[in-house]
Structures are given as structure tokens and as C-alpha cells.
Amino acid sequence: MIGRDILGIEDLSREDIELILETAERMQEIGTREVKKVPTLRGRTLINLFFEPSTRTQTSFEIAGKRLAADVVNFSVGSSSVTKRETLLDTAKTLDAMDPDCVIVRHKVAGVPHRLAAVLGAPVINAGDGAHEHPSQALLDMLTVKEQKGRLEGLTVTIVGDIAHSRVARSNIHGFSKLGAEVRVAGPPTMIPAGIETLGVKRYTNLREAIEGADVVMALRIQMERLEGACFPSVREYAATFGLDRAKLRYAKEDAIVMHPGPVNRGVELAHELADHRPSVILDQVRNGVALRMALLYLVAGRRRKGEAEASRADIIAGEA
């Protein structure tokens, strides 16, 4: 995968996903060492290009890059290109002139990483674009489920919340479906986008039916600004109807796990008592996020430029990781 852009799970094959997950499983060990660093990406420059603030994702990518000995530069741009009177193409060309080895992009508008990738010589990793995709999040979710359940094939995964505005939902729908899980989405009809069934999921507006027999229940973060958009009338009503708590979770399988991409609105999408303890695996997700992002960086930035010969994966893993 050297030099390849990671723009979305939709573009990845099942084999790609399996390779990334296997690589991440090897990377997990590095985080347990006394010296949490390997020289794999020494001398490589990674740019975290965040047009939208995201402390968690940015920090996770930064730690991942540093554990692989890369130089990580944070390039935070707090606004859209229009307010800066600079085009995306200008931004891309400017970065390209600095000759990075990988650019990690977060933007509030769908498609921006794709447009940048078309111009940049370095591979681009999408760290979240609008309501489109957030591939590293879905991959770390899959890694976590695999760790907890030993498999993905045949599982039932229910995603609850604002599906319409969620890139995490879309990436997870693609990812879990590709690996043979059944994906259900649930939320008020105002939060379920038109034609979601065409992505191969089942649509529910009744939470109990949606989590009946589920192995994994994933709650999405409710964006309070959606109140203005009249997607739901009040936090109280949302929490009562779609908020997960132990009582509602009884409908899921006995050994079901609860996931959340963070940060949690306690008492809204997730009851306080669920956020901190089993069956919640939220902190496992965060921990796995670093290993997963190490795997992604290693797989795409192991060589300098798109199209250059692929480094031998076996060499790097055996020798350095």
C-alpha cells in the first residue's frame, strides 16, 4: 500500500482492511515497550493538516508518527479556503513544495482530502471529511471488535444516533459490511439519511428492535448544534429515546460490547454508568487508535512518493517493528 491514499473505507478491499488490521496488531506491542519507539519512518516528514480542530485524532496521529520516529508537523488551519481567499489547490501546492512524505487531512467538508490527494505527491490519509468518511476511526473500531470478539464475520453491529451527519457511521458501515458483519443503523428519522439502505444496512427507528441480538452497539456523539437544525427537540427527549443505558442494552446479546468514537456526552447518547465500565470498550478504542494509525502510516509512508517501488513489508516488520 506504499504511496497509496487512504481516503475512505469504501475504496478499500477486504484484503486491504485485513492487511491494515494485521499490521496494527503487530504495532500494538510497540506501545507496551519501555522505549515506545522504532526507527521505521526515521527521516520522514508527516504533516497533520487540520482545517477543523480535533485534539484526539490529531494527537493520536502525532503519537503514531512519533512512535515510528517520523517528524510530525501540525499544520492547523482554522478556516475554509474561501475565508482565507486561498484555494484548496493553493494550499495543496504550498504543502507539496515542502516535500512531505504523508499528509493527514481533516476538514469539515466532504471531499477535501480527495481534491488535495489529486494534487499532492505524498500519500494523503483522510482523518475525517465532513459527513463522508473517517477511515482510521472505522479501522480502529474494527480492530477493537476483532480484539474483543475474535472475529468480525457474522457479527451484528448496531450504530445508534445521527447517521446523517456522521462520517464515523459511513466508514463503519462500509468496513463492517466488507468484513462480513451485519450492520444496522438506528435513530430518529430526522437523523437517518435518504437511501441509507443502498449502503447495505438495515434501518431502524426503534432502538429496541435495532439492538435486539446485537454483538456490538456503537453510540454516536450527538452534536448539540443539530438542535438548531431541528433534528431533535431536546437533549432530554433524545436521551430518553435513543440514549443507551443498561436497561436498553439488555435487548442486545449478553456479551455485547458498547463503543463510542468519543468524546462522550455523558447522559445523552450514553448513560454515565455505561461510559466507564464494561461492556464499554471506549478506552480500548483510543488505545488501538494509536496502533492502527501507526500501521496506516507505516503502510503508506514507508517510501517517499506515490508510485515508487513498494518496500518489503516483511523486512520492515521483522527488522524494526
Added chain:
Amino acid sequence: MTRRVDEGGRLALGGGRILIRGGRLLDPAQERDGELDCLIEDGRIVAVDRGIAPEGAEIVDAAGCWVVPGLVDLHAHLRAPGQEYKEDLGSGGAAAVAGGFTQVACMANTDPVNDDPSVTKYILDRAEKESPARIRPIAAATRGLAGQVMTEMIALRGAGAVAFSDDGATIMDSGVMRRVLEYSTLAGAPVIVHAEDCHLRGHGVVHEGAVATRLGLPGNPAMAEELMVARDVRLAQWTGAHLHVAHVSTAGAVEAIRRAREAGVRVTAEVTPHHLTLTDAATMDFDTSTRVAPPLRSPEHVEAVRRGLAEGVIDAIATDHAPHATYEKEVEFTEAPPGMIGLETAVAVSLALVREGCLSPLELVRRLSTNPARVLGLEGGSLAVGLPADVVLIDPERAWNYDPGQGFSKSRNSPWADQRLVGRVLATFVAGRLVFHHERGVSNR
């Protein structure tokens, strides 16, 4: 002296007698479709017949070509005054004749807005000097396109406005819309609407449906258009005004127009080449040249507007030519200004409808020329004897590569950029003067 139009060379035609010979003449206004010659004298059509052999005429050999009346575009943004970096009356007029359009109606969303007779006159004066095509200004329906106070429609009509429209700034206030429609009957010109409920649209930039959901881009539902068309045809029925619905893109709008026409409402409608031939899937790579308003729709809507056009519910094909500077489109999809250029590609793109059996050649020409002229009450749209000789030669089979950088528009925002198109305008005459030749370029009339 015989010249094939596709040989290029010096074609100093104009002013005298010109015989366009041996082509397939298509004149929907007179239901003519056949191998007929067309004789032009002093800028007017003087004879259309088989085997004309006049003395001393320059002869244009049109063998293999369609000979059609000058095309009429009901909907273009020529950006002057105020945004000449995108387009002006010279470049827009050149793009028009290169695309076979001899008359172009230009929208009022200029800077300043064409809501005052002085602006209308300015546009016409500049067009007279700069544009090889005849420019027909559409004036604003309300001052400043603000949807509140109606414009001086009678004075604007007197200055040369052919219709009234706030276009993309849909008049949401039904009370204002009612008054505008009522008053327009005094001025004797249609009100053109970009029918879209802006609240229902919200921030939507692509058709709400499976593609928008996949892409995570905000959706603009078909219902936003369907509701507003339903309102406007009812208001037109109530007021007796002539309503023209711009760029119909949804099945529900076609149905509402069909029913209104059956009820005798004075409603006409247009559809763009892009809404006839592209679906929302064209946006899958986030190419901002596919960001248009209304958005490209799903296949079932495209099918419905095609059927509406074939059945005559939709009268005309109009380009909605909307030039934007390259750098304005090199931004986030949601931030890119909506619109694509279309004057130079409309014929080639629309010819797909003939090849796919949706329209006969005569019916295509009717929708590109005769009907739009009729919608605006313009002279033209016909090759009848006595009319100004606005004549276009089209080779429907000729393949060419469309390079907007080599085109006449100042802008390049086209989803057909660098694509191979089939069907090419070879020559355009305005009032008997050759203003465009595909090898020689454009000259002013």
C-alpha cells in the same frame, strides 16, 4: 464558386447573396425537414426551396450538415456588468455563436443588478458593440433581487427586457410572487422562476438521495423544487400571467407543469443539457464543476425530464450557462459557486437525445430554437422567407475534443472539459453575416 464550409479558408461572406446548398434543412416552425437550399440576401432569408440557382451568389456547400434556424438560449449568465472576470458580452456572445446560439437571454444577477432601465440599456449598448449574438436582457422581478419590491416592469420592457426573473433568489413570499405575476401581465413579458423552496433546500448542494448519503454532502431534496413549482403554477393560474419555469430537474415538477398546461395555465418550461444527460453520480469524485443549482438528480428524475421534453411538457432546452473563474471552483465542494458553462457544448450534449431515440432531429431543433423564441415572443426560431438570416450549420456526426481553454467563454467550469463530444456547430450566420466558423473562429457582426 463553391466552398465547403468545413474547408475553412477565406469565407468573407456577408452583405450580399449567399446560397446554403445541399444540407438537411430543419425548420420546425414550418414543419420542414428535407434537402432544401436556403438563399440569403441583404441579411434576410429570401428563398427556401429545392435546387435554387441564383446569379452571383456565394455558395456554401452544406452537404452532410443540418441547416437550422439560429438557436435561442433562454437562460445564460453573461456576468456583465460587474463580473467581467468571469464573462462579458463579447466573450459570452462569442461562446454563444460558437455554440450555434444567435440569440441569448441573459439573467439579471449582475452587479449592479439589472433592475433598472439604465442597466438594461447598458447591456444592450455594450452587446451591440461587443457581441456577435443578439443579446436579450432579462430584468429582475424585484429590486436588488431581494424578493420584496417589484421592479419598474413597464419601463424595463420599454428598455428592451424580454422577461423578468430573480432566478436563483427565489421569491419565497407568495404575496410578492402573486403581485409580480399580476403586474407582469401589464408589461407583457413572462416571469421566469428558479423554483426552489430555500428552507427545504437548506444548505443542500447535491440531490438528496443515495449518492448524497454516500458522499456525506448535504442533500437538496427534489421536493424543494416540486413544492415551489406547484405553488407557482397555481399562482399563474390565478393571475393569468405567463410563468416560465427555468431548469426543470424533477419528476414532480414535470407532473405539475403537465397538469397545469392541461388546465390551460400559461406555463412554459425549460431544461438544461446537463439535467438531461448527467446524474448525481457525476459528483462521485467531488468535481466542483458538477455543482449546479438545481443539483444533478438521480436517474429516475433524469428519465422524467427527458420524457417531459420529448412529450412537449417542457418546451425548450436552455443552457443556464454560468461561468465562474477557475480559482472560484478550486475550493471545498460546499463553498464552490453553483453553475457550469454550457453555450459551446449544448448542441453536442443535446444531440445524445437524438442518438438515443428521445427526440427526432426536427424536435431537437424545435426545443433549441423555435420554442424558446416563442416563449420570449422573439422574432426568429424559423427559416421562413422574410426573416433575418440567423442560420446555423451543424454536423451531427463530427467528433471533437472539447477544451474550454481553447473555447470562447472566459471560464472553464465544464464537466465536459477534455472530453470527446459528437456533433459540432460548423458555422453560424447572424443577419446573413458569418459570425462563427469552426476553423476561423468568431467575428463580430
